[in-house]
Amino acid sequence: MVNKNQKGITVIEALVCMVIIGIGFVAMMQLSAYSIGAMDRSIEKNKMNFLSEMVLEDMIGDPYNASSYANVSMGCTYSSSQATSLPTRKIDKWKKVFSEDDFIKFNSGSGFKNKKPECASGDLKKTSVVSSSGRTQAKINMSTGQGKRKKFLGVILK
Amino acid sequence: MKKLNSSEKGFALPVALMLLVVMTLMGAALVTTTSSDMGSNNERDNSSQAFYAAESGISMAKEWLALQPSYVPGSNPDNQLRFCKTSLFPSIRPGQARAIRNQGGQNHIYRNNLSALISASGQEATRLSNFSFEYFVTQTPDRNGYTSSPQKKPGTNNIYYTIYSCGCDASIANCRSQNNNIIALEAVVTIR
């Protein structure tokens, strides 16, 4: 007869414990995977903060031509264009810098790849300039991650 | 004894348990690092918009100045200012600011939320309503910080005016100098 007062761990208990600890490990793995992604997104967000300031700064530097900076959309790829005036040069620079085309390339064995920011086709990076009765306002509107992450900066130019 | 035999064999379980505890602690550190980094990003974003709110104040002030027929120094505006106190500006001698008056003879002070001036809707409008600016204008202070006598641009008859504008990362109703980010800017202008 099995003596129920015997101290010890039965096989069932041990198995259940192992399963629980296994779940714990899996949860930690999920956490670390999520953190890695979150950190990368945080770095991109940091860079985007400075880039959206760049857009406003350029508009502040040319307030009387603000309409040339309206409705500019920064996409995911960049192709250089002939720029001959201040607004077109600035806009060309914005597009280039937002696509991070030139910054860092790395080669982990299979050729140099661009370290590009995450960019989906639905992402929005757009300026808007509104003028009424002599007053001009400028805004930059960004939404990434399928609209889950939004950013917005606005200023009155003059 | 069965008890001894069982505990002899239990080396995997305690090891795994300890590792799990260590990993949990590190996980807590990981979450803290990541969320504090994201928090810094947000904070920087807010102070950036507060800076542009202050610049918007300067633009509004320039607009106002251009329309005035005359510029008469008034009195110390500190009592009427909510967060853009004259003590934020070292170039003004304490208590010696003389704000330019409006047409009604009062010190001209203007404050507003960005949402009232920048057209936006939805989430943008909500965000903009949490940023505001406040400004006042004086004649540019002389080298001792007094603003009552006009300083002229050398070689011209143009008087220098200084716009003192502050941006806040809260609406005008909620902005408190102790709790909020206040960005203080000055701009020196002449009127043509």
Place this chain on the structure above:
Amino acid sequence: MKKNIKAFTLAEVLVAIVIGVISVAAAFSAYNYYTKSYESVSQKANVNSAARDALILITKDLRNAGFIGTTFLTASCENITNMRDAKIELASVSSKRSGPYGQADNLMLWYTTSPQDRKQVSYTLQRKQNSSEYYLARDVKINPEGQRRGGCQGYNSAFNHPVNNELLVSHVEDFQVIFKDKDGKILAPACSMSCGPEETKLGNNNIVATSYGNMTRGQANQENIHSADIYLTVRSPKEVYNSNRSFRIVNGEAGYGSNISVSADKYYRETFFASVHTRNLSIPQVPTTNTAGSIGEGQGYNK
């Protein structure tokens, strides 16, 4: 002999050992992966926050650069009594190449903080003794000319106390500053004195007559700076990747900037870019129609 001695058979013990070893190995490898990813996240957070803080300071300084208070000239500790002396030093980029790959810039700028005081801020890449690591240093001097010429040596203690080469960002790979004029074209040289090779190339074309007297081309260009682009490439303090990778860093445009090849290693690198309208340097854009607009002379911060 009693056969009811409780004990484990050899098979049971072997199986138990094998299972135990496998599960501990699994646990350790999970732990190892976990530790690596923790290291990597914490290194990236380090890089991110150092670059953020540095760029916030640099952009703020560049916005103030060239601000000369209306009352400064008449009461300065630097014995500066005419505009020409003040405008010789506004904001300059030295073309002396520095940094770990010999391609980085040094930035220096000046602005007045009170009727008596003028502040000089310089950003350079410095190396610690006995080390090959470069860090971005920020150095602040108040009234540098006054200290040289014997003007009032003290400074207004209400403002920042001078710091010497404060370490801003460690492990900096590259730092580029590119000035642009009001047409958006690259403006070079723009420097207060001894620009280096770029100015020497100009030869006799180097002296320019300005409304403030004769200046070198580099000095005259300082007043035409409309915007500044800043590139900062930072490396993580410790290795992050599992396998070696080589990098190519290209910061800048068309002949002005850097082109760096880094051979294989496991460090994490990131380039941060910021751009500022240098409000106190550029000649204000004047409206052509008379809208009774006022003209901004300059803007300054107080903090």
